[in-house]
Amino acid sequence: MRELGLYIHIPFCIKKCNYCDFYSLCHSSVKEQEYISALCKHIKRDAHKYKDCEFNTVFIGGGTPSVLSVDGFNTLAKTVNNHLNLTQGGEFTLEANPGTLTREKLLSYRRAGVNRLSIGLQSTNGEELSTLGRIHTVDEFSRGYLLARECGFDNISIDVMYGLPNQKIGDFTKTLDQVCDFNPEHISAYCLKIEENTPFYKQRERLSLPSEDEQYEMYLLLCNTLGKRGYSQYEISNFAKKGYRSKHNMKYWQSKEYVGFGPSAHSFFDGVRYFYPRDINSYIVDPVAEIEDESRENSAKIDQMDEYVMLKLRLKDGISEGEFFGRFGSELLAEYPSINKYLKSGHMELRNGSYSFTPSGFFVSNYILTDILHF
Numbered sequence: 177m178r179e180l181g182l183y184i185h186i187p188f189c190i191k192k193c194n195y196c197d198f199y200s201l202c203h204s205s206v207k208e209q210e211y212i213s214a215l216c217k218h219i220k221r222d223a224h225k226y227k228d229c230e231f232n233t234v235f236i237g238g239g240t241p242s243v244l245s246v247d248g249f250n251t252l253a254k255t256v257n258n259h260l261n262l263t264q265g266g267e268f269t270l271e272a273n274p275g276t277l278t279r280e281k282l283l284s285y286r287r288a289g290v291n292r293l294s295i296g297l298q299s300t301n302g303e304e305l306s307t308l309g310r311i312h313t314v315d316e317f318s319r320g321y322l323l324a325r326e327c328g329f330d331n332i333s334i335d336v337m338y339g340l341p342n343q344k345i346g347d348f349t350k351t352l353d354q355v356c357d358f359n360p361e362h363i364s365a366y367c368l369k370i371e372e373n374t375p376f377y378k379q380r381e382r383l384s385l386p387s388e389d390e391q392y393e394m395y396l397l398l399c400n401t402l403g404k405r406g407y408s409q410y411e412i413s414n415f416a417k418k419g420y421r422s423k424h425n426m427k428y429w430q431s432k433e434y435v436g437f438g439p440s441a442h443s444f445f446d447g448v449r450y451f452y453p454r455d456i457n458s459y460i461v462d463p464v465a466e467i468e469d470e471s472r473e474n475s476a477k478i479d480q481m482d483e484y485v486m487l488k489l490r491l492k493d494g495i496s497e498g499e500f501f502g503r504f505g506s507e508l509l510a511e512y513p514s515i516n517k518y519l520k521s522g523h524m525e526l527r528n529g530s531y532s533f534t535p536s537g538f539f540v541s542n543y544i545l546t547d548i549l550h551f
């Protein structure tokens with residue numbers, strides 16, 4: 177059966193963090209009810225398109241899905257379980273903010289089939305949490321995390337951030353050590369990006385951010401520390417214990433198919449990439465998707481190659497020469513000769529027939545990609 181990933185966007189948070197540009201609004205019970213009812217209607221309306229497919233990964237992301245009331249979550253979960261073919265025992269992730277977790281909510285997730293939690297901690301330093309505008313303390317995270325374990329979650333990912341205002345290498349060392357002490361199965365670690373339309377962007381001249389060299393030092397610290405603590409890096413920002421890579425996120429980087437519901441949710445289905453605009457009100461009235469680009473079949477071969485190379489190079493395993501040849505009928509280095517330059521400089525390497533970034537290359541991968549790709 178054709179396998180798909182399912183993404184559902186929950187565009188609510190208790191309060192926006194100072195750095196975040198993900199599509200979400202402040203939560204209210206009235207808006208939640210309107211939204212969940214529109215979302216369920218949309219899922220039921222489109223379910224027939226996927227009758228010959230099986231969703232083997234589900235990801236409820238946001239925003240903050242754990243801000244939903246138990247009733248709101250249950251209504252959504254029932255619709256998903258009753259109208260879409262979910263693989264029994266498939267990966268089912270829900271994103272959570274530690275300030276919103278309760279036993280009742282966690283148990284309702286378990287009952288609905290959620291078997292993986294991705295919890296945003298960001299830092300174990302109280303001052304950093306308050307600079308970021310987070311709604312929780314480290315103790316609250318710790319309580320939520322232990323509660324999740326008690327409720328049976330044996331696959332938990334923790335999000336952390338580095339390159340934060342006033343952050344020193346020693347601060348990040350402490351965060352990493354403490355995060356590893358919690359012993360999660362998976363860790364995602366992102367370098368702070370100053371996004372437009374955020375409070376941090378408005379204050380950018382006044383923020384005391386680590387220099388690029390310090391950020392690089394933090395990145396190397398991250399890769400080394402997590403490696404020593406048993407987490408292997410499989411993507412620029414993702415680290416997992418053996419057997420715990422995120423199957424859903426791997427679909428994005430391996431150009432596999434996924435279907436998204438909700439404003440700002442993206443899909444790649446039947447060769448077409450599309451998304452729902454970042455507007456909850458128009459979504460509630462009538463979800464209308466916008467096509468992101470030409471269908472894969474019609475788009476130029478060169479675009480398909482660029483997209484393949486860009487996504488695959490995010491992964492530690494990189495691009496296999498043989499797989500590239502099998503897919504496009506030409507040699508990777510003939511199509512992308514600038515790769516040679518980065519092999520010489522040590523930013524890329526060739527291992528077992530696959531080209532990939534080294535840690536120093538990962539850190540500047542955006543610059544390198546603009547150089548090697550055709551667009």
Ligand SMILES: C[S@@+](CC[C@H](N)C(=O)[O-])C[C@H]1O[C@@H](n2cnc3c(N)ncnc32)[C@H](O)[C@@H]1O
Pocket residue numbers: 195196197198237238239240271272273274295296297298335336337366367368369370371
């Ligand atoms: C949708 S949020 C995760 C779940 C939940 N809303 C929370 O914050 O606890 C996804 C993650 O993206 C990361 N993130 C968001 N904005 C970022 C930025 N501007 N720079 C770096 N990482 C960012 C954070 O680590 C965050 O946990």
Ligand code: SF4
Pocket residue numbers: 188189191192193196197198200238239240273296
């Ligand atoms: S980081 Fe998470 S909690 Fe903070 S605004 Fe973004 S989605 Fe909401």
